[in-house]
Amino acid sequence: xKDVLCKVVDVASRKxxxxxxxxxxxxxxxxxxxxxxxxxEAARQGIENGAALxxxxxxxxxxxxxxxxxxxxLTGAVSxxxxxxxxxxxxxxxxxxxVETEAVEDVVKxxxxxxxxxxxxxxxxxxxxxxSKKILGYDKRIKGCTADYLDLTGxxxxxxxxxxxxxxxxLYVWSRITATAREADxxxxxREEIGSTSGYEVFDVRTPEAVSEEVAKRAVKQLKxxxxxxxxxxxxxxxxxxxxxxxxxxxxxAEADLTLSGSVLMGKLGKKIxxxxxxxxxxxxxxxxxxxxxxxxxxxxxxKTVLVKDGVVVGLMHNRETAQKLNTKPTGNARAEDFxxxxxxxxxxxxxxxxxxxxxxxxxxxxxxxxxxxxxxxxANLDGTFQVGIQEGYEIVNGEVGGPVRDAxxxxxxxxxxxxxxxxxxxxxxxxxxxxxxxxxxxSDGGPHIRVKGVLVGGSA
Amino acid sequence: xxxLKKEEMxxxxxxxxxxxxxxxxxxxxxxxxxxxxxxxxxxxxxxAKSSRIIDQGLGIRTIVKKAVGxxxxxxxxxxxSMEETIVRALGSAKASKLDEDxxxxxxxKSFASVENTYDKNIVDLHAEDLVKIASVMLEAAEAKDKxxxxxxxxxxxxxxxxxxxxxxxISGFDHGTFVECSLETIGQEAGEVSPVCFEFNAExxxxxxxxxxxxxxxxxxxxxxxxxxxxxxxxxxxxxxFALQQLLYYTLVNAVKADFVQxxxxxxxxxxxxxxxxxxxxxxxxxxxxxxxxxxxxDGEGVPQQKTLVIEKGVLRNFIYDNYSAKKEEKxxxxxxxxxxxxxxxxxxxxxxxxxxxxxSPEKLIGEVKDGLLVYFLQGAHSSNPASGDFSVVATxxxxxxxxxxxxxxxxxxxxxxxxxxxxNVSDVxxxxxxxxxxxxxxxxxxxxxxVGK
Numbered sequence: 001x002k003d004v005l006c007k008v009v010d011v012a013s014r015k016x017x018x019x020x021x022x023x024x025x026x027x028x029x030x031x032x033x034x035x036x037x038x039x040x041e042a043a044r045q046g047i048e049n050g051a052a053l054x055x056x057x058x059x060x061x062x063x064x065x066x067x068x069x070x071x072x073x074l075t076g077a078v079s080x081x082x083x084x085x086x087x088x089x090x091x092x093x094x095x096x097x098x099v100e101t102e103a104v105e106d107v108v109k110x111x112x113x114x115x116x117x118x119x120x121x122x123x124x125x126x127x128x129x130x131x132s133k134k135i136l137g138y139d140k141r142i143k144g145c146t147a148d149y150l151d152l153t154g155x156x157x158x159x160x161x162x163x164x165x166x167x168x169x170x171l172y173v174w175s176r177i178t179a180t181a182r183e184a185d186x187x188x189x190x191r192e193e194i195g196s197t198s199g200y201e202v203f204d205v206r207t208p209e210a211v212s213e214e215v216a217k218r219a220v221k222q223l224k225x226x227x228x229x230x231x232x233x234x235x236x237x238x239x240x241x242x243x244x245x246x247x248x249x250x251x252x253x254a255e256a257d258l259t260l261s262g263s264v265l266m267g268k269l270g271k272k273i274x275x276x277x278x279x280x281x282x283x284x285x286x287x288x289x290x291x292x293x294x295x296x297x298x299x300x301x302x303x304k305t306v307l308v309k310d311g312v313v314v315g316l317m318h319n320r321e322t323a324q325k326l327n328t329k330p331t332g333n334a335r336a337e338d339f340x341x342x343x344x345x346x347x348x349x350x351x352x353x354x355x356x357x358x359x360x361x362x363x364x365x366x367x368x369x370x371x372x373x374x375x376x377x378x379x380a381n382l383d384g385t386f387q388v389g390i391q392e393g394y395e396i397v398n399g400e401v402g403g404p405v406r407d408a409x410x411x412x413x414x415x416x417x418x419x420x421x422x423x424x425x426x427x428x429x430x431x432x433x434x435x436x437x438x439x440x441x442x443x444s445d446g447g448p449h450i451r452v453k454g455v456l457v458g459g460s461a
Numbered sequence: 462x463x464x465l466k467k468e469e470m471x472x473x474x475x476x477x478x479x480x481x482x483x484x485x486x487x488x489x490x491x492x493x494x495x496x497x498x499x500x501x502x503x504x505x506x507x508x509a510k511s512s513r514i515i516d517q518g519l520g521i522r523t524i525v526k527k528a529v530g531x532x533x534x535x536x537x538x539x540x541x542s543m544e545e546t547i548v549r550a551l552g553s554a555k556a557s558k559l560d561e562d563x564x565x566x567x568x569x570k571s572f573a574s575v576e577n578t579y580d581k582n583i584v585d586l587h588a589e590d591l592v593k594i595a596s597v598m599l600e601a602a603e604a605k606d607k608x609x610x611x612x613x614x615x616x617x618x619x620x621x622x623x624x625x626x627x628x629x630x631i632s633g634f635d636h637g638t639f640v641e642c643s644l645e646t647i648g649q650e651a652g653e654v655s656p657v658c659f660e661f662n663a664e665x666x667x668x669x670x671x672x673x674x675x676x677x678x679x680x681x682x683x684x685x686x687x688x689x690x691x692x693x694x695x696x697x698x699x700x701x702x703f704a705l706q707q708l709l710y711y712t713l714v715n716a717v718k719a720d721f722v723q724x725x726x727x728x729x730x731x732x733x734x735x736x737x738x739x740x741x742x743x744x745x746x747x748x749x750x751x752x753x754x755x756x757x758x759x760d761g762e763g764v765p766q767q768k769t770l771v772i773e774k775g776v777l778r779n780f781i782y783d784n785y786s787a788k789k790e791e792k793x794x795x796x797x798x799x800x801x802x803x804x805x806x807x808x809x810x811x812x813x814x815x816x817x818x819x820x821x822s823p824e825k826l827i828g829e830v831k832d833g834l835l836v837y838f839l840q841g842a843h844s845s846n847p848a849s850g851d852f853s854v855v856a857t858x859x860x861x862x863x864x865x866x867x868x869x870x871x872x873x874x875x876x877x878x879x880x881x882x883x884x885x886n887v888s889d890v891x892x893x894x895x896x897x898x899x900x901x902x903x904x905x906x907x908x909x910x911x912x913v914g915k
Contacts, residue, residue, distance in 0.1 A: 036724065039560055042522065042529040042806045043553035047546070050535060063512035067535040080513050087588035088501055088511035091596055096509055121556035129558075143725035180726050180848050187728065187848035227851075230693060230877055230913035261505055261612035262647045262654055340514055377844030379855075382612075382647060383656045385872065387855040389844020407846050409853035411875050458853035458875035458913050 001025065001069075002167075005051075005159040008074045012055045013161050016082035020056040020098060021161045023078070024297060025069055026339045028154035028170065029117060033124060035147040038132040043121050050339035053078045057085035059095020063342045099324035101300055103163035108294045110169035112199025116151035119200050124149055127203060128175070131212040135179050138216035141223060144180040151200070164299040172290070172442055173202050174432065177211060181219040188222035188406065190215050190391060191376065195432025195442060198288035218374070218392050225404035228393065228459030234369035235410065236362045236396065236451050239429030241375045241388060243445030246280055247350050247435070248378035249386035249414040251445075254282075254307050254315075255333070255345040256322035264384040264415055265313060274311040274418035277355050277450075281306055282317055284332055284348035290432035291348035291443035295332070298343055302332040311418075319345050337439040347435065352447030355424035362423055362451045364399040370457060371401050372410065384414040387458075409458045417455055425449035464584070465495050465517070465537070467634045470624035473537055477521050478626045481547045486523040486554070488566050489547075490627040492761065493519050493537060494803040500617035501591040503644070506610060508595050511588050518803035519543060523550040527563040530554025531806050564788035566762070569630040573765045577752035582667040583638035586618040594642050594671045601675030602644060608686065609679035612657070614644035616671065623757075631763035639754070640664055642671045648682035655685035655870075656857045659703070659838070663896065665752045681837065684870060685858040691874030691914030697833030697888075698876065698910040699826060699862070706900040707842035709814070712850045712880040714899070717746075717771050717779075718797075718809040719786035726848045728881055729777055737777045738884035741819070744772040746781050747901070748796050748812035754896050761800035761807040769795045775885075783809045816902035819890040823904050826891045828865040834874060834912065835860045835867060850880040856912075875913040883907045 005023045012021035032044040050067040051074055062085025064077040089095075116124075128147040135145045151173045158166040175194040180187060192215050196202035237245065253263040260266070265273075284302025286292050293302055298320050307315050316326070319334035322345065334343040363371065376391035389409045395402040430446035474491040481489035495517040502510040518535035519542075530553030536542040594616040602611050622636035643661035647654055658681035662669040700708065721727040729737060748766025750756050759765050762784050770778045782790075783798035786809055799810030827835065836856040845852040856874040860867045884907075891904040 036720075039562070040528070040558045041560075042531045043557040044531040044533075044806065045549045045553055046533040046804065047542075048518075048535045059509075061510035061512075063510065063514075065512070065514040065516070067516055067518065084499075084511035084513055084588050087592050088508055090589070090592055091508050093507045121553060125556065125558065182725060182848070185728075187726075187846065189846055189848055230875070230911065232915075257504075262610055262649060264654055266654075340516060342512065375844075377841060379840045379843070381656045381840060381857055383654045383857075383872075385656060385840065385855055385857050387841030387844070387875075389841055389853065407849070407851040407853060409841060409844060409875070409877075411841075411855045411873065413873070456873065456875060456913065458855075458877045 001157055002159065002165060004071050004074065005157055008078050009159055009161045011075055012078050012082055016057060018055040018057045018082055022054050023051055023159050024339060025051040025157040026154060028152060028338065030150065030152050031121065031124065033128055033149040035128045035132050037145055038129060038136060040125055043125065048338065052336065052339040052342065053081040054342055055081045055085050056096060057082055058089045060085045060089030060092050061096060062088065065340045096321055097324050098320040099330055101320060101330060104295065104299055105165045108168040110171050112171060114200035116173050116200045117153040127208055131177055131208045134209065134212040135216045139220045141181045141183050141220060142179055142216060143182045146178045148176045150174045158299050160299060166295050166299055168295055171197055171199065173200055177215050179215045179219040181223055183223045186223055188219050190219035193432050195290035195444065196288050197290060197292050221404055222406050225406035228370060228405040228408040228457055230457060230459040232454045232456050234366045234453055235455050236371045236449060238373040238449055239427065239446045240431050241372045242352055242447035242450050243431050244375045244378040244388055246352050246447060247347060247445040248380045248388065250280060251347050251350045252380050253384065253414065254317055256316040256318045256326060257345045258382060259316055260322060260325065261382065263382040268313045270312065272312050273415050274308055275421050276311050277424045278308055278311050278418055278421055279353040280308040281353065282347050282350045286349045289349040289444050296334045297336045298334040300330045300332040300334065302348065305331045317345055317347065319343065335441050337441065341439045344437065346437065346441040347443050349430060349443065350445045351430060354426050354428045354448035357423050357425045359425060359449055362425060362449055363396055363401060366396045366399060369396040370394065370405065371396050372408065380414065386414050387411045410455045411458060412456050417452060420453040421450055422453050423451045464497065464620060465622065469538065470622055471632060471634050473519055474624045474626035475632060477519060477543050477547060478628055480544060481521060481523050482628055484547055484551055486525060486551060488524040488628045490522040490566050491519060492800060492803055493624040495622045496619060496802065498617060498619035499588060499591060500615055501588060501595050502615040503595055503599060503611055503613060505612060508592055519546065520803035521546055521550045522806060523554050524563065525551060525554040527559045528554045528557040529560065529563065530557055533803050562789050566627045566629050567631060567764050567784040567794060570765050572633055572758040573749050573767065575749055575756050575758055578637040578665045578756050580638050580666040583618050583640045584620050591616040591618060598642050598644055598671035598675035601672040602646060602679040605676045605679035606683045608648050608650050609646045609682045610649055611644055611646050616642040625763040627763060633759050633763050635758040637757065638665060640667055640669055642669055642674055644674055644678040646678040646682040648686040650686050653686055655682050658682040658685055658858055663754060681858065686870065688870035688872035691871040691912055693912060693914045695909055695911050697830050697906060697908050699830065699833065699835045700905045701837050702895055702897040702900060702902050704836045704839050705902055705905055706897045707839045708852065708880060709900065711843055711845045711847055714811050714814055715847055717781055719780045719782040720809045722780055723786060723789060728848065728850055732777050735777055736775045737881065738772055738775040739887040740775040741887050741890055742772055742775050742884055743817040745769060745815045746771050746797065746811050747815045750813040750815060750901060753813035753901065755812040755899055760796045761798040764794045764796045764798065766796040766812055781809060781811060783807055811899050813901050814899050818892050818894040818903040821889060821891050823891045823893045826889060826904055826906055827862055827867065829889060829906065830862045831864060833862045834871065835862055852880060853877045873914055877911050877913055883910060
């Protein structure tokens with residue numbers, strides 16, 4: 001395999017004068033299940049073999065992807081990529097350069113305790129079925145339950161014309177369980193996700209029993225919830241919501257490609273943008289983390305990157321191109337979903353560092369506000385406007401958590417909001433997720449419970 | 462790798478069906494797919510990238526004793542891969558559980574005829590042509606206003622072909638083309654950054670207007686500057702097609718899908734014949750829409766696509782079905798089975814979700830509004846409650862309308878409410894219909910929308 005890839009890369013430099021050339025070859029195997037109300041919709045299995053060729057010719061990128069690994073097709077694809085680069089370069093104002101990195105040679109073998117590729121489909125169906133049954137049997141008001149399962153295993157080969165040569169195993173296990181409940185005209189919806197790069201053993205930690213109970217309980221509890229008041233209120237956010245806030249509201253702005261595109265973090269490096277309790281990391285090295293890997297898709301080792309330290313922006317997430325542009329080191333954030341797409345800057349495991357408060361201490365000073373425990377989606381804009389939808393929330397009345405509220409969301413400007421974070425808890429949680437930026441990346445995010453002095457709550461009451 | 466011929470695609474699908482039956486499947490279906498896409502990308506003000514992606518494969522569904530199994534491979538044209546894939550699909554079916562509701566795969570019907578879905582000029586486009594389209598767009602944006610910065614975008618052309626065959630005699634081939642250009646811009650002035658603004662043009666025939674896209678993306682970004690905080694009040698809102706698409710995708714579109722209804726996840730259950738929207742609202746799911754972005758001769762199961770009346774003058778008339786959900790009610794599929802190429806089994810999805818236009822120009826629509834908002838995009842629409850239709854989203858970019866004129870850009874405006882209430886409060890629709898994703902619609906004016914601001 002490696003010889004073929006080296007040859008292909010060589011064609012790009014020798015025949016087309018590419019200053020940089022890389023090939024990423026993959027053999028992937030996927031198993032997918034969808035169960036609706038405990039009915040197995042179709043057990044699905046797939047094989048995807050393919051390669052991505054990426055070249056720089058006179059400062060412009062060319063990219064080609066093919067679903068094949070034979071020499072002839074790959075040689076054709078590399079010449080395609082070089083021709084595409086030449087066409088793209090015709091109007092180039094500022095040629096692209098890559099920061100220098102060490103050319104790594106390594107073989108990374110994964111050692112899962114329970115390799116999903118070796119577990120029968122029957123067993124996987126059994127796990128999903130047990131969750132579905134538990135949810136559907138929890139309460140007669142539960143009307144629907146969808147259980148999705150995916151595992152992906154395979155090998156990744158990365159070779160470039162600078163001498164990098166990496167073979168790396170790939171493994172993801174993911175599941176999403178949703179429940180819907182209905183009482184009269186009230187519909188509620190609840191979701192949990194499980195995700196790991198360790199192996200099928202993730203179900204020993206996040207047991208089907210515990211997860212299904214969590215999902216079912218929330219859907220039913222929300223039936224009695226009321227709509228929140230709209231307006232600005234103090235809030236306490238749970239680790240799950242803090243995670244999506246760190247990821248969506250801050251993280252994307254700190255992806256160096258988006259920072260360079262004019263995100264509100266442009267020019268903020270070294271400046272204080274948040275209160276002292278705020279320290280953010282993006283860490284690719286957490287064992288089993290849903291966003292963890294050893295090398296990124298440019299062959300750069302993953303690392304723990306500090307983004308904000310005590311309220312001051314100290315780093316961004318980079319690939320080799322943005323690191324060169326901002327005269328810094330790459331951080332190992334270049335990721336591609338598969339061989340069909342090129343690597344772009346993505347988050348890994350992104351979180352806020354815990355501090356010293358107990359949950360009671362966070363809530364006690366609040367006369368009226370909200371405790372938002374779990375999220376349902378979030379989104380941000382380069383100008384720093386963010387929105388996070390809430391799937392589980394409660395009122396806080398006179399320093400105590402009160403009744404549930406339904407379908408709330410919070411919004412505001414990221415930088416204004418970060419200055420209003422006035423306390424952080426000593427607990428910590430990470431949740432797996434999938435992030436879309438034209439392509440999907442598996443990641444995780446989290447943090448402790450935090451308190452925000454004031455945030456806009458969208459409510460219809 | 463080149464474009465595969467009709468005979469090659471059909472041959473792959475038909476061979477797979479025969480082999481699956483020979484290996485013991487009670488029923489079998491094969492879906493062959495090929496996609497060739499070329500694009501050039503704009504990044505931070507310049508064209509710096511070009512790519513060509515070839516993706517093809519075969520997805521096979523087998524049914525054994527009412528249990529469904531599926532497997533796919535991205536190797537097309539190899540007998541060995543095809544046979545291995547079928548063995549895996551059969552293995553999946555045998556490992557799976559019996560589905561009492563499974564009836565049978567669809568039967569053969571004559572395909573519909575569709576217009577303006579294929580253009581050889583698009584197949585013949587080169588990277589150089591796409592560079593030219595992107596340049597025209599970029600230059601138009603730059604010429605429009607220096608304060609507008611093009612951050613991302615590009616131009617692309619693609620060719621898609623699909624063949625489906627099943628053990629009930631269905632055998633069909635269709636192919637189509639797409640060309641598009643798009644631009645994301647931000648406005649920058651004196652340290653202020655506008656939200657990201659976006660324009661695009663996507664067509665099935667080679668007739669796009671990159672100059673308009675560039676100018677419009679720049680105009681929007683600059684007019685989104687100097688935004689003032691929104692006030693909390695109940696007001697009139699004009700939703701542009703982008704905002705409408707975001708809002709409807711997670712709510713109304715799901716509510717009319719038969720599987721959502723059957724699974725008690727639709728607010729429209731038992732509401733056929735009832736008024737669910739204002740009488741200005743008429744919606745078709747039109748799989749045959751001339752030049753539509755989702756127009757094909759047949760759907761992902763080889764059922765002819767069709768035009769289905771969904772909401773007629775506010776009254777709910779029909780749901781949309783795939784084969785499985787239709788047979789469950791002893792009905793006929795409406796040709797709404799969608800697939801993610803060869804990678805997935807079919808599921809119910811809208812084709813061209815067509816909200817019918819009115820007579821008034823968009824300017825006149827704005828002119829009707831005394832005090833309200835013009836909303837281009839929504840943030841967080843995916844966090845809407847899919848079953849109840851409750852949403853709580855941010856309108857950005859959005860503009861305040863006062864006395865029939867756009868007054869200024871707003872920021873921090875949250876819209877909270879319920880999509881089904883919004884549909885009942887639609888008071889007018891404009892005549893500026895356009896295609897955005899699966900939606901074909903004009904601007905829509907709704908009354909009594911709650912805006913939460915400072």
